[in-house]
Amino acid sequence: MTxxxxxxxxxxxxxxxxGQLRYTLNARPLALNACHCDQCKISTGSSHIEMLxxxxxxxxxxGATHNFIKTAESGRQLDIHRCAHCGTxxxxxxxxxxxxxxxxxxxxxxxxxxxxxxHIWVERAAPGAMLHEDAIKVEGQPADxxxxxxxxxxxxxx
Numbered sequence: 001m002t003x004x005x006x007x008x009x010x011x012x013x014x015x016x017x018x019g020q021l022r023y024t025l026n027a028r029p030l031a032l033n034a035c036h037c038d039q040c041k042i043s044t045g046s047s048h049i050e051m052l053x054x055x056x057x058x059x060x061x062x063g064a065t066h067n068f069i070k071t072a073e074s075g076r077q078l079d080i081h082r083c084a085h086c087g088t089x090x091x092x093x094x095x096x097x098x099x100x101x102x103x104x105x106x107x108x109x110x111x112x113x114x115x116x117x118x119h120i121w122v123e124r125a126a127p128g129a130m131l132h133e134d135a136i137k138v139e140g141q142p143a144d145x146x147x148x149x150x151x152x153x154x155x156x157x158x
Contacts, residue, residue: 002132005113007156010058014108016083016090021063023090025103027055028158031148032105034116036125037073037141043080043089047126050105050116053148056093059101065090073121074141078102100145117155118148 007028015022031053040049064084071077077095082088092102105114115132119125122137131137136151 002115002134004115004134004155007113008110012052012108012110014090014103014111016063016086016088016107018083018086018088020085021061021065021083021088021090023059023061023103023107025052025054025059025101027058029054029114029152030100031118031145031152032114032116033148034119034129034131034135035121036119036129037121038124039070039073040121041124041126044104047129048119050114052103052105052108052114053145054101054103056099056101059091059103061090069095072141076141117152120148 010026010028012025029052033053034048034050036048041047065081066084068080069077070080078092079095080092081090083090089104090107105111116135118136119131120138120141123139125131134155
């Protein structure tokens with residue numbers, strides 16, 4: 001059974017490896033998602049990436065970024081922002097819907113509470129990847145992120 005800590009109240013803060021890029025999120029997350037697609041594995045050098053999905057209007061950052069536009073396996077175009085100094089991936093937006101911001105969970109100053117409530121591209125999950133038993137598991141990319149947000153709301157009701 002997955003033991004989940006309560007979500008602390010905002011703001012949430014975090015940043016890059018070198019500390020030159022910092023961010024603040026002033027709203028509760030909308031979802032906590034793990035992506036197991038091949039591109040996320042390559043971009044992180046890990047078995048998957050864990051992302052906090054939130055309202056972009058509640059997000060701000062300081063410090064220079066270098067951005068990279070990539071087309072995801074789903075066909076969506078992502079605007080990925082990395083620290084201009086150390087290269088840490090700190091956030092991204094979907095170019096088709098900039099209302100959301102995607103923040104890698106490990107960049108949070110305190111990520112101890114952030115356990116994914118959904119997993120996507122599970123058919124490509126590495127053999128040792130942890131798929132939390134209470135989280136939803138989706139093959140490929142869901143057509144609508146509401147599925148991921150509903151899973152979050154079910155496990156973390158307000």
